[in-house]
Amino acid sequence: MSLAIVMAGFAYSGSGLAQDTVNPLRMEGKSTLYQRVLTRLGAEIRAAPGSQGSVITRVPPLSVYYVYARQTADGAEWVQVGPSSASEISGWVSADYVVDWKQMLVGWFTNPANRYPALLYSDREIATEVLESEVGANLAKNIRANVDSGKGDPRVVAVEPAIYINPQKNYYLLPILDHFQADDDYATKVLKVAVVNKNAVPLQSTAEAQSDDLAGFKVAIAFVIDTTLSMGPYLEQTREAIRRVCEKTQTTQWRERFNFAMIAFRDSLQARPELEYTWKRIAPFKDGGDCDALLRASESAAEATVSSKGFTEDALAGMNAALTELDWSEFGGRYAVLITDASARDAGNRYSTTKLSAQQINSKARAQGVALLTLHLLTPEGRHDHERADRQYRTLSEWPNLQPFYYPLPADATEFGNAAEQLADALIGHLGEEVDSFLQQGATSRNIDQLGHAMRLAYLGRQQGVSAPEVFEGWIAERNAEDRSKWALDIRVLFTKDQLSDLQIALRQIIEAGDLTELAPEDFFAQLRKLLIVAQRDSAELARANSLGDSVVLGEYLEGLPYQSLLTSIDGDTWLALGAGERQELLDEIEAKIQLFQDIHDDQDLWVELDDGNVKGDLVYPISLLDLP
Numbered sequence: 001m002s003l004a005i006v007m008a009g010f011a012y013s014g015s016g017l018a019q020d021t022v023n024p025l026r027m028e029g030k031s032t033l034y035q036r037v038l039t040r041l042g043a044e045i046r047a048a049p050g051s052q053g054s055v056i057t058r059v060p061p062l063s064v065y066y067v068y069a070r071q072t073a074d075g076a077e078w079v080q081v082g083p084s085s086a087s088e089i090s091g092w093v094s095a096d097y098v099v100d101w102k103q104m105l106v107g108w109f110t111n112p113a114n115r116y117p118a119l120l121y122s123d124r125e126i127a128t129e130v131l132e133s134e135v136g137a138n139l140a141k142n143i144r145a146n147v148d149s150g151k152g153d154p155r156v157v158a159v160e161p162a163i164y165i166n167p168q169k170n171y172y173l174l175p176i177l178d179h180f181q182a183d184d185d186y187a188t189k190v191l192k193v194a195v196v197n198k199n200a201v202p203l204q205s206t207a208e209a210q211s212d213d214l215a216g217f218k219v220a221i222a223f224v225i226d227t228t229l230s231m232g233p234y235l236e237q238t239r240e241a242i243r244r245v246c247e248k249t250q251t252t253q254w255r256e257r258f259n260f261a262m263i264a265f266r267d268s269l270q271a272r273p274e275l276e277y278t279w280k281r282i283a284p285f286k287d288g289g290d291c292d293a294l295l296r297a298s299e300s301a302a303e304a305t306v307s308s309k310g311f312t313e314d315a316l317a318g319m320n321a322a323l324t325e326l327d328w329s330e331f332g333g334r335y336a337v338l339i340t341d342a343s344a345r346d347a348g349n350r351y352s353t354t355k356l357s358a359q360q361i362n363s364k365a366r367a368q369g370v371a372l373l374t375l376h377l378l379t380p381e382g383r384h385d386h387e388r389a390d391r392q393y394r395t396l397s398e399w400p401n402l403q404p405f406y407y408p409l410p411a412d413a414t415e416f417g418n419a420a421e422q423l424a425d426a427l428i429g430h431l432g433e434e435v436d437s438f439l440q441q442g443a444t445s446r447n448i449d450q451l452g453h454a455m456r457l458a459y460l461g462r463q464q465g466v467s468a469p470e471v472f473e474g475w476i477a478e479r480n481a482e483d484r485s486k487w488a489l490d491i492r493v494l495f496t497k498d499q500l501s502d503l504q505i506a507l508r509q510i511i512e513a514g515d516l517t518e519l520a521p522e523d524f525f526a527q528l529r530k531l532l533i534v535a536q537r538d539s540a541e542l543a544r545a546n547s548l549g550d551s552v553v554l555g556e557y558l559e560g561l562p563y564q565s566l567l568t569s570i571d572g573d574t575w576l577a578l579g580a581g582e583r584q585e586l587l588d589e590i591e592a593k594i595q596l597f598q599d600i601h602d603d604q605d606l607w608v609e610l611d612d613g614n615v616k617g618d619l620v621y622p623i624s625l626l627d628l629p
Contacts, residue, residue, distance in 0.1 A: 021087045024066035027102065034085055035067035036101045038175055038194055043097035045090050049078035056091050062175065062194055064101070065090070099194065103561065104494040105176035106622050107193055107476070109165055110400045115486035117160040119143060120193070120474030124180070126155045127190050127475040131182040140481035157474040160488070174476075176491070182477070186484040189491065190477050219333035220285055221245070222261040222326055224318040225301060226340035228275075230311065232303035234377055234411055238339050239298050241375075241420035246291040248424035259285045260294050261326050264301040265318030268351035271309035278314055278353050279321040285331075309351065311385050315344035317353045319361050319396070323368060334370040337423070338396070341377040341411070343389035347595065348588020355595035358396040363596070363627055372397050373405040375419060380411070401486045492622035493561060497601060500621070503558075504597050507590050507629060510548065514587045521583065525572050558628065567629045593629050 024034040041061040046053035050073030065081035068089050072078070077095035082088045109118065119140065121127040130136045130143075146153040178192040223242050227235065242262075249258040262282035266275045283297040315338060322336045345352040347360070354361070365372050374393040378386055390408065397405040409415055480486040495503070513528035548570045558568070567586065575583070600606055600621055607619040 022068060022089075023087070024068050024082070024085055025070070036104070037065050037067055037079060037081065037098035038101050038177075039063045039065065039093065040097045040099065043093050045081070046092045049073035049080075049092045053092060059093075065093075065098070070095070099177055101175055101177065103176070104620075105179070105191075105561070106492050106494060107174040107176055107191060107478075107489045108492060108622070109160055109174075110487050110490055111164045112160060112162060113164075114401045115480050115488065116140075116144065116482055117162055118476055118488040119147075119156045119481070120158040120160075120476050122155055122157050122474065124190070124192070124475055127477060128182065130481050131184050131188055131190065131477055137482050174489075177473070184484065186479055188477050188479045188484060190475055191489065191491070192473065192475050194473050217332040218257045218259060218330065220259045220261070220326075220328055220331035220335065222263060222285075222322045222336045224263045224265065224315075224322050224336055224338045225298075226266075226313060226315065226318075226342065227264045227301050227303055228266050228313050228342070229304045229307045230379070230381055231341050231377075234341060234379065234416075235301075235303055237411075237416050239295065241339070241416050242298065243291065243295055244417060244420040245424040246294055248421065250291055259331065260291075261285045261322075262294065262298060262301065263318050263322050263325070265314060265321070266304055267308040267314045268345070268353055271351045272306060274306040275304050275308065279318045281321065281325055285326060285328075311342050311382060312345050312349075313340065313342045314351065314353055315340050315342070316356060316358065316361050316396075319372060320354045320356065320364070323361070323364055323370060328368060328370060334368070336365065336370055336372050338372065338374045338393070339377070340374075340389075341379045341382050343385050344392050344396075346392075346588065347592030348584070355592060356599075357589070357592040358392045360592055360596045360627070362396050362398055363624065364599070366400070371399055371405065373423075374407065375416075376406065376408045377411045377416070378408050400490075491625050493625065493628070494620040495623050497607065497619050497621075500597055500601055500623075503629075504594050504601075507594050507597075511587050511590055511594075514583060518580075521576055521580075522572075524575050561625065561628070590629060593627065596627060597623075 024036075027033045027035050039059050039061060043059050043061070043063070045056045045059060047056055048054075049071045052074075065083060066085055067079055068082055069080035070077060071080070071092075078092045079095050079098055080089060080092050081098075082090050112118075119130075121130070130140050133139060143153045143155055144159075147156065147159055174191075174193040176191045176193055180190055182188040182190050225231075225235075225238055225242075231238070246258075246260055249255055261284050263279055264277075264282050265279040266277060269275055269278055280301075282301050283294055319336060319338060328334050344358065347355050347357040356364075362372060374397045376386075376389055376393055382389070386408070390406070393406045394404040399405065407419060409419055476489060478487060478489045478491060480488055509531040510528060513524055513531055517523045517527050548567055567590070570586075578586070600623070606621050608621065
């Protein structure tokens with residue numbers, strides 16, 4: 001995939017000018033990070049600095065270039081640039097037509113369902129006033145009213161489209177050029193972003209778009225069921241619930257739009273080889289909405305004949321299989337429904353086969369546009385496990401700006417059946433307004449209705465090729481001004497494959513240092529320094545490092561990012577103050593992040609080419625701040 005920042009196309013590489021091997025300039029105060037710039041509208045690549053240099057080509061706005069040299073000519077600064085870090089120099093561009101891009105920060109719009117579209121303010125002062133003033137929410141409503149009326153408002157330069165801009169279908173980035181934290185109750189981050197779209201077209205209203213494009217909207221529902229011994233008494237209830245969901249959809253005129261799949265899971269074979277499988281695909285989506293075929297296939301998902309090692313199961317392995325082993329690409333509504341009576345093995349558990357946490361499975365699912373729902377049977381046998389499962393599955397079932405889709409249910413056939421009926425009604429309702437008359441008023445919860453709205457907006461974004469607004473620079477808040485509990489922007493940082501590999505190495509060394517000093521935690525930092533020196537980190541810099549957040553430990557690319565974590569703030573005193581269990585929990589969390597980064601590293605489809613793929617290390621992926629250590 002080639003990177004198009006907000007559909008602008010990418011930097012012209014040209015045939016390149018003859019040059020010796022040379023590296024790009026380093027950022028000031030950095031030893032590993034190169035200078036990069038974004039081009040402005042009207043930028044031209046010239047053969048030499050100054051107005052007398054012949055024009056090689058014009059380049060699209062927001063093209064990304066490495067900086068190889070800076071020079072003054074004709075009384076103005078000029079920048080020598082190239083599309084990669086591999087000594088490939090394109091020529092010179094006036095400094096007036098580039099913007100320094102220091103931290104490789106980018107933003108993605110969250111799904112606009114259940115929130116107001118984001119406003120891009122014309123300057124920092126307006127954004128500050130809206131966010132920090134006591135009347136800020138009313139000010140934002142006034143601005144929005146002016147825009148909606150067609151009059152416009154000089155305080156904003158653009159408004160986010162009402163239909164979701166899907167980055168998987170129409171890859172875009174909002175490069176973040178600057179940021180500050182507002183003085184409000186939420187410590188809202190305000191970001192100066194660069195946006196451009198030369199090919200912007202007028203957008204249809206959501207209602208018009210639904211009438212034109214939702215005719216092809218199909219729903220995929222994957223049931224991920226626990227078939228361990230403890231679920232034995234409830235497996236028939238589970239099949240009955242699945243039957244009711246499936247058959248309810250088949251009684252409608254929209255039955256052809258529903259497709260079902262099934263994954264069964266148990267636990268690690270390392271712990272109990274007699275379990276036969278950790279997870280198994282029972283039915284793929286290709287069988288469509290054939291309920292009889294689905295239920296026949298489900299008969300092969302019989303309960304295990306031996307118990308697992310402990311009450312906890314490897315439920316995350318089943319959910320991960322649903323994400324990686326089923327083809328979701330042709331569906332607009334995407335739902336994986338976990339049915340279990342037990343908590344899941346954490347990432348740090350020795351018998352976890354994924355080595356991923358609930359949060360990281362949720363992150364993978366959201367990247368694919370798949371919503372995770374959990375039906376947790378509160379069985380008497382699992383009463384000591386309920387609290388732990390509740391915490392895990394609320395995290396697993398999160399969706400931006402909505403309550404978690406976690407449903408704790410009494411292990412009762414009637415309650416379970418009613419929940420299945422409500423789920424079926426809700427999923428039918430996700431086809432949109434055309435089915436409203438079919439459903440009884442209030443048959444579904446508002447929360448899941450809003451999830452359906454989000455799915456439809458995401459589908460429309462994929463179908464219509466909705467792109468970001470046509471503007472160059474503006475200020476945007478990560479949260480809605482009218483309701484700060486709603487996120488408008490997902491902040492991410494672009495990592496190259498090389499940087500992600502370096503970060504994994506550093507995190508592994510933190511784990512190794514923790515393991516080696518388990519009985520002598522006061523030696524942790526000394527041991528970590530030894531390991532990092534072996535890894536060719538600067539020994540003088542390491543001697544001065546006093547926390548895990550120092551750039552010489554985790555890398556310069558994490559310095560100055562607008563996020564904080566427990567890991568990066570840990571120094572020697574903090575490490576000692578943690579109990580043995582807390583230190584192990586932190587190491588387990590690091591292990592889970594390493595596995596997530598490895599999954600990202602190994603999935604070639606996720607990576608974007610900054611230079612048409614000439615330098616493999618220059619492939620990038622936007623990692624959410626939430627997934628950083």
